[in-house]
Amino acid sequence: MPPTTARTERGRRRLAALAAVCVLLPAQAAAQGRLQVELDAPESVRALLLRHLRILRADAVLPEAAADRAALVRRTRREVADLLATEGYFDPQVSLRRAGDAPWQLTVAPGERARIASREIGFTGDLAAGGEERAARREALRRAWRLQPGEPFRQAAWDESKAVLLDQVSARDYAAARLAASRAEVDPVAGSVALGVTVDSGPPFRLGPLVVSGLSELPADLVARYSTLEVGEPYDRERLLALQSTLQNAPQFASVIVDIERDPALADAVPVRVEVSEAQARRLGFGAGYSTNTGYRGEVAYSDVNLLRRGWELYTGLRLEQRRQSLYADVFLPPVQARHRDSFGGAIERSDLQGLRLTTQAVGVARATTRGDIDTQLAFRLQNERREPEGAARSSANALTANWTWRQRAVDDLLDPRNGHVLEVQLGGGARAALSDQDFVRLYGRYVRYQPIRGRDVLILRGELGATLAPSRDGVPQDFLFRTGGAQSVRGYAYQSLGVAEGEATVGGRYLAVGSVEYVHWFKPDWAVVAFVDAGDAADTRKALDPKLGYGLGARWASPAGPLALDLAWGRETRSLRLHFGIAIAF
Secondary structure (H helix, E strand, O other): OHHHHHHHHHHHHHHHHHHHHHHHHHHHHHHHEEOOOOEEEHHHHHHHHHHHOOHHHHOEOOOOOHHHHHHHHHHHHHHHHHHHOOOOOOOOOOEOOOOOOEEEEEEEOOOOOOEEEEEEEEOHHHHOOOOOOHHHHHHHHHHHHOOOOOOOOHHEEEEEEEEHHHHHHHHOOOOOOEEEEEEEEEOOOEEEEEEEEEEOOOOOEEEEEEEEOOOOOOOOOHHHHHHOOOOOOOEEEHHHHHHHHHHHOOOOOEEEEEOOOOHHHHHHEEEEEEEEEEOOOOEEEEEEEEOOOEEEEEEEEEEEEEEEOEEEEEEEEEEEEOEEEEEEEEEEEEEOOOOEEEEEEEEEEEEEEEEEEEEEEEEEEEEEEEEEEEEEEEEEEEEEEEEOOOOOOOOEEEEEEEEEEEEEEEEOOOOOOOOEEEEEEEEEEOOOOOOOOOOOEEEEEEEEEEEEEEEOEEEEEEEEEEEEOOOOOOOOOHHEEEOEEEOOOOOOOOOOEOOOOEEOEOOOOOOOEEEEEEEEEEOOOEEEEEEEEEEEEEOOOOOOOOEEEEEEEEEEEEOOOOOEEEEEEEOOOOOOOEEEEEEOOOO
């Protein structure tokens, strides 16, 4: 190596060493100046001090000057006292010392925890006025107060109790309620706290008209058609949130906010502000799936939720399944005061199930009504049906039918019910005097009970009964007769394979009886195993009913769309195993 190059290399090494020293010296100094503190405190307060006390942080540094160290000690004592006061310790003993070069020793004796000696809850404003209703409400609010005499005092619980009290007052009638005063008088010697709070309710609020903003493409009266709020009714936050939820679930809106101005000057008729943003009106979708009942499925669907700029909802599509194909179009009109929902539509459907080739063309109108957990529907349908049973004569049927449905869903979760029941009753029929080929009346009932057992396990009981009153099944549409078998019916048998034999086909009968018992054991949050027993049959006379038994085991996965079911069932009549796959919602 040339001399010049060697000298240059040695210079670089010296500079690197000098830079390393410059970096290490401050780091070593910082390490030597770090504040090392050992905490001696009871477990009841230790976690609180470790989480919030500044002197116990890893980056705490020991001051050089003696005056600064004295200030550190005073600040630490003050911080400890403030922290412990939030947990009800108002007379702590705190010391921070160091012997020589040993770590600092922080010793904390919190003392006795203060307890609530008394509480006073007062009211001003309209709620403080006379009258039995107001007096009963004041008493109910006092009973609901969370902090009772004798309980330990905690600042967080005190703040939460005040917030809950104010929320309870302002949730109904008194939208402008506020805390007028609050006090927590501490007696450190006695270890007690006297609490007092006063709520000013302000005036009672009554609702005024809806004031809607954000509409551009949708009709101006659409929001009002979803609302059940009446001008002049008392303010109730739950009623406003219910309207907000209803509008949010409507497909025409992307986001919704429903609220009022909490200005006492507007209390006599406060406008209800509804701020909306419109959702995309038109959508084109594609889907695919599989079911053991009807095989593989492909679907294309189109929707327009602002048809003709009237807020009407159009849903149309083509669904192609291995054993069933359908083309449909339905139009749903906006609700009338959130109570009635009218619709009309038509469909063409072809199916080939159990040797019965069926072609149905139908148009219909319906009115649906919802009140709480009860849904009702009255539907009229004009249809033509062509039947081609394998090995038997072809036939056709025309019918103008009326069908009334009453359904109650009293369950804890619509997608994944584990407690409650579903009850459904149907009454329908047609007459020769009204464009039908046959006089008939159809009666149908279904009951499903979800009974929780041992934590998350569920016992599911299901029963179905049906009867079509007619001279014979001839001329009665298959929709008004009964077949059963398959997933969510009688497992262990093919879909709609239990019915009346006609040639080599299975067609609908006039009577139905089905029962099922299923036990679901959830061994993980999203996974369960099931054991079940099903029995049922469909026949043309009551005497011919011969329930077929199916039983087996299965698995459930709690998917976002509901519990997916995979069941392996043994059909005692056919003496064979059958696999069933579908969504395990018994609605």
